[in-house]
Amino acid sequence: MSKSVLIVEDEPFIMEALSFLLKRDGLDISTFTDGQGCVERIQALKPDLVILDMMLPNRSGMQILEDLRAMDDFSNLPVLMLTAKGQKKDRAAAESAGVSLFMTKPFSNKEIIQNVHRLLDR
């Protein structure tokens, strides 16, 4: 059974790129574009990995991450966070909130695929 990945991203083109890359790689891709309802979707879907954008409408990626980590089921869920903001404090905050991996946009296709596999193989 192939692993499932949930991509939470509000920018459509970026979403499209990510989906294409990961699908081509053989992963089962689900998408979500809103901060609100994200956690429920994860609960419902129970993906093996969540790619989480920081800037989301209605709810920020950070908050979602914190919520996940507060829940027993998803405290160990691999979460890959993406951000287009260049500030160091974001990385630190995410790491202290328990993110599994933190990447900035624009990203390298090869790198993101590698990281996804790494997180999935854990």
Add this chain to the structure above:
Amino acid sequence: MSEKQSFDEVNQKNRRSRKKREIALILPVIGVLLLLTPIVKLFIGSTETSPLIGALLFIFGVWAALIAAAFILSRSLIFEIRDK
């Protein structure tokens, strides 16, 4: 280290010269006590020699002693004045 030593040395020297000066001050007082008060009467009352001769010898004896003491003191005090 040597500077500290000389500081101590000079300090001691000062103390010594203070002693000398104190003696210089006390000497006349001793003289006054001996010569003006009838101390001698305590001593010569019992001897054979007459009070006159006793007194005479006593006075001249003390006198000579005072001169000698003053002589010794003045030698060292002169040194001090010369030093400065």
Add this chain to the structure above:
Amino acid sequence: MLTFNILVAICLVYVVILFMVAAIAEQWAQKNKLSFLHSPIVYTLSISVYCTAWTFYGAVGSAARNGLEFLAIYLGPTLVFIGWWWFLRKLVRIGNTQRITSIADLISSRYGKSNLLAVVVTLLAVIGSTPYIALQLQSLTLSFAVFTHTNANAPSPAITAFLIAAGLAAFTVVFGTRNLDANERHHGVVTAIAVEAIVKLIALLAVGIFVVWFVADGPTDVLQNAEKMLPETTGAFTPRWVTLTFLSATAIICLPRMFQVVVVENDAEKHLATASWAFPLYLFLMCLFVVPIAVTGLEILPEGSNPDLFVLTIPLAMGQDGLAALAFLGGFSSATSMVIVAAIALSTMVSNHIVLPLWLRRAQARNPESDDVRSILLRSRRISIAGILGLGYLYYQFTGGTEALASIGLIAFLGVAQVLPALLFGLFWRNASKWGALVGILVGFTVWAYTLFLPSFDGSFILPNHVLENGLFGLSTLRPQALFGINIPDPLVHAVFWSLSLNTLVLITLSLMTTPKPLENLQALQFINVFGRSSQQHMPSQISTSEDLFVLAQRIVGRAQAARLFEDKAKEQGKLYGLPDPTSEFIVTLEREFAGSVGAATAHAMMGQISGRETVSVEELIAVADETAQVIEYSARLERQSKELAETAKELRRANDKLTKLSQQKDDFLSQVSHELRTPMTSIRSFSAILMSGEEVDHKQFVRFSSIINDESQRLTRILDDILDLSFLESGKAKLNLQHKNLGEMLEQSIIASSSINDISKADIRLSEKFASVDLVTDADRLAQVFINIISNAIKYNDKPKPIIKIDLEEGQNGIMVVISDNGPGIPEGEHEIIFEKFSKLSSGGAASGVGLGLSICAEIMRNLGGKISLRPSRTGATFAIWIPKKV
């Protein structure tokens, strides 16, 4: 046989020798060949002028009559000299530093340079010395008479005395008043006196040796005789003994001639050290043979012979004419040296303190030149010398030559001793005041005169006999020799007691009641603290102060730190070793250090106690006052500065806050910009990487991905352009291109432009006709930019199947309002302000593509044009109101 003429010849030869000695000494002094003259031996020998004819002759007489009593006269000076360190030294130091010329000068100077005091002391000295001079004359005539009583041709005593007096006056005038020495030093006279001292000593010793070993059978023999001959009571250790010792101790300083040789003629303090033992030694030797001579005289000479003259009569009786002549010479030396020095001292006082002030007062109109002063001084001195000797002669004649020389001397001693309280207290007590000294001296003088001096005339002078018996005005309490009923048997002791105690009492009382004037105070401090003022020399009291400080420091801050403090200070003061000087600065430093251990108040008290010994000179006071003034001014300046600084700090803080805010804003903006730029970049990068990878993509995907890349690139470019545009507009550097334009035309063109961006085929844009008649002067391009932006947004965000956009005109006073409203989703009430902020995103928005800066640019453009853009509240859709002034 010694005849009168031979004697006279001997005397004349002797005098000539003295003249020569004096002359040579003067010459040396002038040529500055002073080494010999400066020797301590000369100084010590000159002090021996204390031993006058009274010593030479009168001591033997006193021993014969009163036993050992005479020794007291010599023990007093011995004690004073042995104890030179604390009193004589101070006196000599003062004399040198203050350039004192006489005892009257000293007293007057100490008490605020009071001329009145100087006059009183001078008169006192003259009156007191007169009997003494008379005594010398008397002894001289007596000694002459010993040789000439057989000779009928010899002149009478009166004439002898007169001739002697005249001769002495002449000698003194010649050698005492040759010239004026600024320091009143008389080198010639002093040297001659020293020679006479040697002659005296040799003469007396010679007679003494002769008596002990040639007349008697050695010392034991003499002593045995002494037992038999001399009275039972030893005369020693009685109240009179003590009184005499005290009196003679006083006299060694207060007698004008003694003050002259000890203080005025002294030019090197260390001579005192030699004199401290050498002078007592001289006295010792002089007294050594007095008792033997007296005893022997009593034994071998007939009953009733004058014991005063034993020194002469014994050799004569034993046939030793040569020795007798030597003895005569000794006596002659004794008497003449006294008279000469006394006359000089007294005449100096008279000329300086009486004649000169009077003359100056009279010569106030004309400017006295120094030559005039000089000649006045010399002349007055010469006249005074003659006068003083004349007085002495008169006294001698008047008193008829009483038997005992000694008693006259003692009267003189007590007379000059009246100066002692003023002197002693003046040198040690700061509050001793002029009036205390003056009235004290006068009271003492009066008591002296009443109890001792006048009674000595035995009723023949001023004080009649019945007063002696019954007291003044018949009051027994005022009997001259038993004042206030207290019966002290010995009139001398009685007089000494009353005169000096009343003198001292008045001095103390009046000093406590009066306050000294500033000059007097200053003088007092200078005199009392004469050892404290050091220039380059290491003064003992300064050492002791430094030592005290060091001991204190050790106890308070510990040995190590104290040593360090003192060493550092000494080094600072440039001393390689030894304790540092206790300067006020150092004391302040120490006080600070101590305060750390014992508290500021205690430290201050300690330092005050110690440093109180040091004089605070007027300069130091002024310096302190200056410093204080400076400190006050400085602190005032500091206060002003600190106020200014507080203001500046406030300003700085405000600016800093602003900067911080701006910085924060900048950071926020940058991060936003970064985000806005990175987002399209991500798509571009990712898709181009996909295409580049060479992996299989189908044609549809290829076209799709390429177009995304293209679109996102454009988006990126738009964002960059917007950023630059906005930045340009905000910087204020944007120039307005003002044109005349018709608003209707502008709007139509804007609509057309908007349509090229968006698909407006379905949109219904209703432009009001009123615009056609409105003309504006404005930057048309910019204004169009605003319209295009708003209209495009209206179209883009409209989700209705049929978008309707209405553009209306509202006329105002100074401008017009363009109202663009649509039927789209509208903008929530709370966000009407925010949407004009940079990069604000609508929370309810759909696809976000470049919404961020558009409205900010519009707002900025309107600001530049002097207008405004805002949102109106509306139930449905968004309503933008654009206010344009008629004239920019």
